[in-house]
Amino acid sequence: MSFASTPARQGGFLSLGQIALQRLAWALGGVAVLAALWLVAGHMISSNPKTASYSTFGLIPTLEAFPHMWEEGKIQAASVASGYRLGMGLLIAILIGVPLGVLVGRIKWFAAYSNSPFQFIRMVSPLAWMPIAVLVFSTWNGSIIFLIAIASVWPVLFATAAGLAKVDPAWFKVARNLGASPVQMLTKIIMPAIAFDVFSGIRLALGVAWIVLVPAEYLGVTSGLGYAIEDARETLSYNHLTALVVTIGVIGYVLDTTLVMLIKRFSWHRGGAA
Amino acid sequence: MAIRGTEIKIEGLSQRYPSRKVPTFNRVDLVSPPGEALAIIGRSGCGKSTLLHILAGITKGTEGRVLLNGTAVNGPSPRWVMMFQAPHLYPWMTVTQNVGVGLTFARWGKKETEERVNDAIRLVELQDFAQANVQDLSGGQQQRVALARSLVMEPELLLLDEPFSALDAFTRAALQKDVRAISKRLGFNIVIVTHDIDEAVIVADRAVIMAGSPGDIVHEMDVDLPDPRDRTDPQVQQLRARLMATFQEAANYKKPEVALAGAGGR
Numbered sequence: 001m002s003f004a005s006t007p008a009r010q011g012g013f014l015s016l017g018q019i020a021l022q023r024l025a026w027a028l029g030g031v032a033v034l035a036a037l038w039l040v041a042g043h044m045i046s047s048n049p050k051t052a053s054y055s056t057f058g059l060i061p062t063l064e065a066f067p068h069m070w071e072e073g074k075i076q077a078a079s080v081a082s083g084y085r086l087g088m089g090l091l092i093a094i095l096i097g098v099p100l101g102v103l104v105g106r107i108k109w110f111a112a113y114s115n116s117p118f119q120f121i122r123m124v125s126p127l128a129w130m131p132i133a134v135l136v137f138s139t140w141n142g143s144i145i146f147l148i149a150i151a152s153v154w155p156v157l158f159a160t161a162a163g164l165a166k167v168d169p170a171w172f173k174v175a176r177n178l179g180a181s182p183v184q185m186l187t188k189i190i191m192p193a194i195a196f197d198v199f200s201g202i203r204l205a206l207g208v209a210w211i212v213l214v215p216a217e218y219l220g221v222t223s224g225l226g227y228a229i230e231d232a233r234e235t236l237s238y239n240h241l242t243a244l245v246v247t248i249g250v251i252g253y254v255l256d257t258t259l260v261m262l263i264k265r266f267s268w269h270r271g272g273a274a
Numbered sequence: 275m276a277i278r279g280t281e282i283k284i285e286g287l288s289q290r291y292p293s294r295k296v297p298t299f300n301r302v303d304l305v306s307p308p309g310e311a312l313a314i315i316g317r318s319g320c321g322k323s324t325l326l327h328i329l330a331g332i333t334k335g336t337e338g339r340v341l342l343n344g345t346a347v348n349g350p351s352p353r354w355v356m357m358f359q360a361p362h363l364y365p366w367m368t369v370t371q372n373v374g375v376g377l378t379f380a381r382w383g384k385k386e387t388e389e390r391v392n393d394a395i396r397l398v399e400l401q402d403f404a405q406a407n408v409q410d411l412s413g414g415q416q417q418r419v420a421l422a423r424s425l426v427m428e429p430e431l432l433l434l435d436e437p438f439s440a441l442d443a444f445t446r447a448a449l450q451k452d453v454r455a456i457s458k459r460l461g462f463n464i465v466i467v468t469h470d471i472d473e474a475v476i477v478a479d480r481a482v483i484m485a486g487s488p489g490d491i492v493h494e495m496d497v498d499l500p501d502p503r504d505r506t507d508p509q510v511q512q513l514r515a516r517l518m519a520t521f522q523e524a525a526n527y528k529k530p531e532v533a534l535a536g537a538g539g540r
Contacts, residue, residue: 170362177330178376178427179352188378192366268366270409 035059054238061239062246069240074228075247081223085141086213089148093205097153098198101160102190111161118157126151126212130219140220144213151212152205159201163194195266203259210252279308279463280342280430282329287338289324298324299489301338304482311457311464313474315521316484322467323435325484329465330356330433342431352376352427357437361420363408369395370404373422394422397456414445421449425456432457434466438473450476451502458501471521475514476503485524492524
């Protein structure tokens with residue numbers, strides 16, 4: 001589908017509107033296939049006497065659960081609680097990851113000294129920090145935000161550093177020559193030059209954070225999507241469980257799409273680097 | 275735009291690197307009056323680029339000093355602006371934003387910036403591309419943007435480090451003429467480093483030849499020609515031949531075995 005990625009050149013072949021429609025059709029088609037597989041699987045589960053008690057896992061019971069859960073406010077409450085933890089964790093990861101990434105990318109000795117400890121800490125599974133986080137932080141919320149932050153700081157940090165390493169050193173020389181202060185060098189030259197890489201890193205971080213969030217919420221807290229799933233399992237409301245899984249997928253998809261749009265907005269690279 | 279030039283005084287300037295036995299150059303003296311366009315010619319490695327970087331305040335000399343209107347150069351300043359071999363434009367900015375970037379650094383107001391930037395863009399004849407993405411411009415147009423970005427600061431001194439060497443012959447010739455015309459109209463000094471004799475003859479009022487190891491100024495010649503200068507003009511060709519002979523002589527004297535290689539100008 002190479003022509004879909006170069007719409008401008010295909011003006012005479014397909015209009016932009018047609019391309020957008022075609023993309024939408026493909027997206028909906030993919031979802032339809034997934035739904036069909038689910039439908040078939042649900043049917044197989046409910047028609048087999050051995051598994052019939054799990055029949056609410058199917059597509060139809062799940063769809064039926066949505067309006068009910070929405071009216072009760074369950075989905076909204078769980079999403080807001082999880083969103084808050086995700087947002088705080090990511091914010092901390094960005095506030096720490098971007099400046100550290102700038103240091104790693106800009107200062108050679110700092111990169112040399114920090115490489116081993118960073119790689120070491122990075123390879124520790126975020127969930128392995130759980131017992132330590134619980135000891136250190138007085139609230140479950142605090143521990144979960146810490147886990148998200150420590151899991152998602154690395155993609156931000158390394159993407160920032162890699163972006164900086166690709167920056168043309170002459171851009172700094174020219175800026176200094178034209179009287180840029182160190183702060184202006186950061187805000188007018190470095191940040192716009194690497195915005196694309198930083199957002200790419202945040203996109204990766206978001207994926208990691210979203211994956212860490214749900215299992216972290218299985219423990220301790222009494223709110224959020226992970227807790228709601230665990231609660232649904234214990235009360236055997238499997239259609240609620242699958243509805244929550246779908247909710248997690250949809251929110252993740254929307255967040256990722258938003259970041260892809262941000263990446264495109266801040267990309268100055270030619271040749272479709274995004 | 276009203277700019278005046280500056281008196282350049284280089285006094286006993288030396289540059290040596292600890293890793294090398296021979297200094298790059300040793301006790302160089304040079305004076306250039308306000309408004310002069312000075313060409314420094316020499317082969318690669320004679321130290322002419324280093325000299326220019328010291329003039330720009332980007333590099334520090336080991337000994338001696340550089341004075342502009344009596345003030346010592348101790349670092350970069352918008353008063354003396356350097357243009358490099360490649361344009362090094364900021365690809366996330368439009369032509370207008372690139373040209374105005376120095377004024378942004380100096381925190382100029384929006385309206386004044388706009389006026390000055392428009393003036394500079396008109397000077398380099400890029401009005402039709404003011405809002406263009408710089409990545410869509412040709413090499414020559416990009417170098418014009420870099421020139422406008424330097425001119426917008428209204429520098430007293432424009433330092434050019436082989437600024438047109440990457441361009442095709444037609445574009446190069448046009449830009450050489452333009453740079454000279456603009457400098458004469460606005461009155462700023464030029465110091466251009468080049469190994470292209472033609473370039474020196476078209477752009478400069480005076481050419482000095484650097485040669486040897488350690489490098490030094492071994493010859494100088496006034497380029498006393500009427501404007502506008504054209505390559506095909508017999509007067510220009512005559513002076514070019516004389517400068518070439520002097521250049522070869524200087525090169526021959528120091529390193530006879532490679533003199534011909536240096537005579538080609540590239």
